[in-house]
Amino acid sequence: MTTTHILNALPDIPRLYTAISEWLGCLVYLLAIGSRTSRLRMAAVLLPGLAVLVVVQYWAGTLPIAFWIISMCLAVACMYAIIMLASGLGALDGAYLLARAFVLAELVASLHWQLDSFMRPAGHGLYDPASLILLVLIYGGVGLLAWVAERRNFADTQPSVPGRSVFMAAVIAVVTFAMSNLSFVSTNTPFSGRVGLEIFYIRTLVDLCGFAMLYAQQEQLRESHTSAELASINARAYSQHREYMRSKENLEAMGRLAHDLKHQIAALRSQMDPERKSQDFEELEAAVGRYGAQQHTGNPILDVVMSTKERICSEEGITLTMVADGSLLEGMAPMDVSTLFGNALDNAIEALRKVKEPDRRLIKVALYARGQFVVIRIENYFTSPLNWKGNGELATTKTRTDGGLHGYGVKSIRHIAHRYQGEITLRTEHHWFSLCVLLPREGDQLKPMAASATL
Structure with a gap:
């Protein structure tokens, strides 16, 4: 009871x-x-x-x-x-x-x-x-x-x-x-x-x-x-690195092809009537030159990434301008270089695909030193509203149809910046989006923190 x-x-x-x-x-x-x-x-x-x-x-x-x-x-x-x-x-x-x-x-x-x-x-x-x-x-x-x-x-x-x-x-x-x-x-x-x-x-x-x-x-x-x-960021990083390796092979092959074609065009030009064929050959030569051109920044990994993205921009009708001293990236792991710039440019290209006016489809890339810091600044025009989350992060506007890799581009960039004791800032002004990465230098190179050597 x-x-x-x-x-x-x-x-x-x-x-x-x-x-x-x-x-x-x-x-x-x-x-x-x-x-x-x-x-x-x-x-x-x-x-x-x-x-x-x-x-x-x-x-x-x-x-x-x-x-x-x-x-x-x-x-x-x-x-x-x-x-x-x-x-x-x-x-x-x-x-x-x-x-x-x-x-x-x-x-x-x-x-x-x-x-x-x-x-x-x-x-x-x-x-x-x-x-x-x-x-x-x-x-x-x-x-x-x-x-x-x-x-x-x-x-x-x-x-x-x-x-x-x-x-x-x-x-x-x-x-x-x-x-x-x-x-x-x-x-x-x-x-x-x-x-x-x-x-x-x-x-x-x-x-x-x-x-x-x-x-x-x-x-x-x-x-x-x-x-x-972190697993998604890691997957995104390896995806960017694989893209870099494929782009490197493709660029080397296209460079050799463009070099051979230029000589062949020169030989053909000397045998053809310039008045009738000049325009056609100039267009062909310009196209070959576009695919054969490669960036030379002083960093071979950055050269491949920028050359690949420049070709994509050319096909999309996007103007990409760059002033970069690639030697400032000395000490940064190849995968980090390809991931940082690959993610940033992919985001910029994605935003510009929604811009209709050709004269506003612009991307500006700058890599320079300021005192004991390396500054990476990537800017692009945008028209679609940005999706800011409550904690200040920029959320993706894409749907998750590729295994969940979308939405981690900025987080991956921030993760890399923190690895090199740096920080990133995101800013918008008059329809211009600016991503700025600030990395401290020790001596003449960047040094990752020991506890963050891997993703």
Whole structure:
């Protein structure tokens, strides 16, 4: 036979405190996702949201104990509405944040009430100055610690959590809530306590374990996302390098062919009537010259990449101009050279395919030294709107039809810049897009960081 008799039972957590803890849980995770939501929108939802949670909690306090679960579900629904309205996330991402916010709210409320009940002298009211100071310290301190711990997990990427992970987070939240409140339902179980402070200790400990499990889950998801992103960058780099090797072979073959054809054309010209054949031969010679021309920057890898992209630009009706001292890339790995310039020029060419005016289909490339830095600047005209993400990254406008390699061009360039202790900046002005890479030199060459020698 079950019993709900608890020795030295502590009073229930005040409804006002429960509402504040639930509101605080929502606030912590809305702040954790950072710039992906407007501060004004967040404030416009959170302020009335607190009032709604307080009303719901006090209304639930008037209901019979049999409706306790229903009242908790209503409070959780209010938390979900606050998160969705303030963040604009998708349904699954909002549910994932809700599970975490709910467990944090349970932990904060339980920890504060356990300490308050233990430390508050007999006869002192809930709203004595000392009790209010403890309330602010516990709620504010735990909320701040949770935000500091969680912002790294949500700062770089959208949650975009798989459905299975959302389900697991929900299960953890439900089990945590059930186990932490089991003693209030029945003290006659192997996992129940029978003394007031003991019950709150169990509740606080279970809530802390639930929070830790959810934190570990998000950490694992973040690491999995980072690993997948690095794998895609790595695949993109090898794809660019393979393109470079094929282009090198093709350019060498075309160079030999163009050289032979020029001699043959010269021989034919001397035998033909110049007045009748001159124009045809000039056009043929110009075409041969275009395919036989190669860039000479002082870096053989850059020569191949630029020559290949120049030929593509010529076929696309794009004007590519370049002023580059390839010798400044001394110390940069061949794969990094081909990946950096290949990705940057591919992005520029893709943008210019959408530009209709021939005189605006322009790409400018500059590679020069400024003090102890190497500056790489690639600019192109654009007309289509750019897709900026909340963290300042430039998202792709392409569809993922090639195995997921699209969208990682800029990230790959940034990864290479960081490898050589550099940084990149993206800027737009008057329909001109500018990618600038700044790399420090040690002596007369670039040096990669030892910890980042490979992708």
